[in-house]
Amino acid sequence: MEAGTLLEWRVKPGDAVRRGDIVALIDTDKAEVEVEIFADGIVEELLVAPGTKVPVGTILAKLRAPAGPPGPTPRGVGQPAPPPPLAAAPAKAAPPPPAPAGPRLHVSPLARRVAAELGVDLATVRGTGENGAITRADVERAGASAPRTGPAPAPAPAATAAGAAARAAERALAMRKTIAAAMARSKREIPHYYLATRIDLAPALRWIEAENLRRPVTERLLPAALFVKAVALALREVPELNGSFVAGAFVPSESVHVGVAISLRPAGLVAPALHHADRLPLGELMVALRDLVRRVRTGSLRSSELSDASVTVTNLGDQGVDTVFGVIHPPQVAIVGIGRMREEPWVEAGTVVARPTVTVTLAGDHRASDGHRGGLFLAALDRLLRSPGTL
């Protein structure tokens, strides 16, 4: 990012601040970010008004060094040497400072381990062991009574008022727990099989390039849209990968709602659904995808998007990942992983050529489908991406 908009100040001149305090809220192009102060001191002057967009590195406020030695400080004491200006550049929010310690929980080592695995918050567990100690059984009870979520929950509505910091921390914690519970369940219950195939992207990228020349800048396509569309169409050919495994049986989904894994800042993950991805024209799919990403990051997802994905696509290529080994999000039965697009040696008709390629993987639930069908799916995906004009 290069610039951010100052949304609000959380401090005013004269406030004493400590390193780590949140002093302002800034909107970046991806998300709202809380700005932490790097040093102790007293806010002297706010230099940027709310609503102003400023480049990264702009000095936002001036901070005075902390007052002299503790003790009665007479008011109106002469100003010390000019304070060093402090650049409070937009920064990623660090974890909140630890909450004040309550009474220490008595938790057995095993219970602690199981709680971590299940994503159970020990503070919410009632201990039945000796002296109220929390045992494994207590944690498992708490884990069982916690709502079994399908997809990860929506972030709470965009926090604008004060207290957003606390809510964000809570939200992050809740999300972590949800992810932990879903993933632990996945690895516990789902017999995954993994398939990978390398796909020649030259036709697709050539097609996008040509297509984008015809489109207004705002409507240009990204390869991600092609991937989602191709996955959706390939799933029509292999319906065993599109649906859910519930109560011991696979239930195919009538529609193809592709969950798109989107990472959150500073951490976390949601995979909201692009509804009827197989039927959306590419242009509309691209718009829907952009909209989804924007709303994930501003926290305005609709509940249906969070609950009815019938498959998930996760694209970690931007992070430089070559091959994704996905973990299926229960009750779904498949996750498609997209790796990094890069030029690679490619042999064609006995000649080595440089081609843009990508490794696409499938993690399938072996209870619902077999590797043979998974292989057909990847083959279909390959075929579809080679003729992007048909997407």
Added chain:
Amino acid sequence: MSVPSQASASVRTTYRAAVREAIRDALQRDRRVFLMGEDVGRYGGCFAVSKGLLDEFGPERIRDTPLSECAFVGAGIGAALGGMRPIVEIMTVNFSLLALDQILNNAATLLHMSGGQLPVPLVIRMTTGGGRQLAAQHSHSLEGWYAHIPGLKVLTPATLEDARGMLWTALEDPNPVLIFEHGGLYPLEGELATNAGAVPIDRAIVRRPGRDVTLVAYGGTLAKALAAAAELAADGIEAEVIDLRTLRPLDTPALIESVSRTHRVVIVDEGWRSGSISAEVSARLMEGAFHELDGPVQRVCAAEVPMPYARHLEEAALPRVETVVAVVRRLVGGGGA
């Protein structure tokens, strides 16, 4: 060297007779083996273990000794150094302290201090434990002390099979091996395979499988742990009972394996709690299975008093089945599962 198959014929016998049979077998199999100790010959042993052996094997191989533990244990060490395979009987563990210098400073160290030249293939058998109103002169359980000493092996047979089978394996071992026979076990009756033979002396064994708690016991406490497990089963608490069998070397992997399944452990030890073998077992579980524990390691040990003579006081001082049951119930809490 394995536990005999159950298909073979068996005979009804006692722990005492099984020990005697083990000695007789060793005397028959190896001419270097002889038995030596106080009253082991003409009197037949203070606990009647060696009754009849003098007539069968003669005074060269069944030797009565003066009342000097230091002297006859030292003689045993010398005989072992000289190529014999002595079995030295000490009447009770209390009196073994008179020979502690020989056991620790000579038997346990010579192989090491001679750079491997002087193995001491000596076996010392002695009685341990209380419960027979023999008071503080004869009733203590000091095997845990000996388990502290590198260079020794410390065995605690608790069953007829081990009473019958551990001696031969011990005699084969190049290290000095101490065998602790709990005095309360001698009259123990049971079935023993007629072909019972040598057994391993380096591993613990699960005597009763269970899923809710591991009871660790050895020697005289095994029967108590099994009785407690039977009582707990009536409440739906499935206790696993591990017989340590050997206190040195401790079979730590077996302990960790069991606790990794049950996640709770109660150690039943007739020794005094402080600095006991139960403390060592507890420490090893903390080191190796901390994250498996769903509750604190618990111990049921002897009261830290010289063993009383009065029956009711002695009973109160020793680990009791009901104490084990109560400790397990508290540890397991509301439900068994």
